[in-house]
Amino acid sequence: MLIATLINDLSHDPFNPQLNFDVAIEYDKQGQRASAVSFYLRTAEYGEKSHPSLVYISLLKLSKCFEEQHDRLHTVSNCILQAIAYLPYRPEGYFWMSRFHERQGNWQECYTWARMGLRQNRPPDLTKDVEFNDYCLEFEVAVSAWWIGRRDESIEIFTKLLTKDLTPEYRTAIEGNLARIQ
Numbered sequence: 001m002l003i004a005t006l007i008n009d010l011s012h013d014p015f016n017p018q019l020n021f022d023v024a025i026e027y028d029k030q031g032q033r034a035s036a037v038s039f040y041l042r043t044a045e046y047g048e049k050s051h052p053s054l055v056y057i058s059l060l061k062l063s064k065c066f067e068e069q070h071d072r073l074h075t076v077s078n079c080i081l082q083a084i085a086y087l088p089y090r091p092e093g094y095f096w097m098s099r100f101h102e103r104q105g106n107w108q109e110c111y112t113w114a115r116m117g118l119r120q121n122r123p124p125d126l127t128k129d130v131e132f133n134d135y136c137l138e139f140e141v142a143v144s145a146w147w148i149g150r151r152d153e154s155i156e157i158f159t160k161l162l163t164k165d166l167t168p169e170y171r172t173a174i175e176g177n178l179a180r181i182q
Helices: 002-012 017-029 033-046 052-067 073-086 092-104 107-118 136-147 151-161 168-181
Strands: none
Touching: 002 017, 017 033, 017 052, 033 052, 052 073, 052 092, 073 092, 092 107, 092 136, 107 136, 136 151, 136 168, 151 168
16 A cells, blocks of 8 residues: 555656655565565755755665566666666765676676775665665675785685675675685
8 A cells, every 4th residue: 555655646746756766666576576676766866956865865775676677687677787886985885886797797897997996985874775785795706806816816705705704695604605615
């Protein structure tokens, strides 16, 4: 019923970036990607001057919607690049681009984007989940470093990461990677 209420509210204020974003999130949760894409796009358009964090998050979430459709690599990359161009000082977009290249096996690109992301500031947390933790970029550097011939760097970073408070998925991935490369 939440979606019906949001749609009703949006009908009275159709250019409101926050309402458009809230509708996009609800459609995304329901797996209705085409509808979610439409409202993420509206958020990005209507919030450009007033809601930069929502625009940034919307561009990243758009990339995820397109990634789930498969065979949309250029569109996925383009959405992430737009997010980075819009707020280049935030690290999350660099992580998403690094992870995108990791998934494609583009190891030098993965490494380079992660290293660039580590050089960005970490402003206050975004209001919505963008699949980012403080250690994500270091993880991408460590994974890609092994593939581009930087074994010692990879081991050093993975070992350092194990001292941090990690999600179970990252801890398991790091332990598995270390077991394979040592």
